Amino acid sequence: MKKIFNRFRLQSGFARLKQEISKMSRKNRSVSLSSAQNIGILVPIQNEKELQEAEILATQLKEEHKKVKLMGFLFDKTIKLWPDSNIEMISPEDIEWNYVPKKDKIVNFINNEFDILINLCTEVCFPLVYITALSKSLFKVGAYDKRNSAFYDFMVDTQQHSISGFSAELKYYLDKIK
Numbered sequence: 001m002k003k004i005f006n007r008f009r010l011q012s013g014f015a016r017l018k019q020e021i022s023k024m025s026r027k028n029r030s031v032s033l034s035s036a037q038n039i040g041i042l043v044p045i046q047n048e049k050e051l052q053e054a055e056i057l058a059t060q061l062k063e064e065h066k067k068v069k070l071m072g073f074l075f076d077k078t079i080k081l082w083p084d085s086n087i088e089m090i091s092p093e094d095i096e097w098n099y100v101p102k103k104d105k106i107v108n109f110i111n112n113e114f115d116i117l118i119n120l121c122t123e124v125c126f127p128l129v130y131i132t133a134l135s136k137s138l139f140k141v142g143a144y145d146k147r148n149s150a151f152y153d154f155m156v157d158t159q160q161h162s163i164s165g166f167s168a169e170l171k172y173y174l175d176k177i178k
Contacts, residue, residue, distance in 0.1 A: 113137060
């Protein structure tokens with residue numbers, strides 16, 4: 001019964017997303033990692049290792065003189081953020097019953113026109129897919145998923161499931177864009 005209800009919740013979330021997308025327009029273009037100045041990163045955080053990998057990625061990009069904004073979906077509230085963490089967290093309390101994100105910080109992230117928005121989800125995480133789909137970013141990249149292909153400008157079919165592995169693969173391809 002719970003599985004059926006969760007499927008209904010997800011269908012309702014996608015229906016709401018479809019409505020929101022029909023109202024929007026955005027300009028998009030390919031952006032290489034070297035030319036990007038402002039990068040948004042969406043990351044699912046299921047454990048402390050993933051949190052650490054996300055922070056390391058942000059630090060690496062900042063060392064390349066990039067402005068980086070991280071937003072993570074925290075599956076487990078017992079995970080503790082680093083005191084000087086750069087990541088803004090959202091959790092199940094920040095989403096509606098149909099998985100649609102609802103907080104002001106989420107709206108602000110969506111309205112930020114990043115040069116590149118990177119979604120590091122390799123499995124479907126609807127709140128982060130929703131943010132990606134509505135983002136005003138110039139170039140949206142993420143893992144290949146046929147169901148979500150309309151929301152991205154560039155997708156990588158990956159076997160990587162770790163944040164560090166997938167981000168390394170994405171960086172490789174984003175460095176090839178001219």
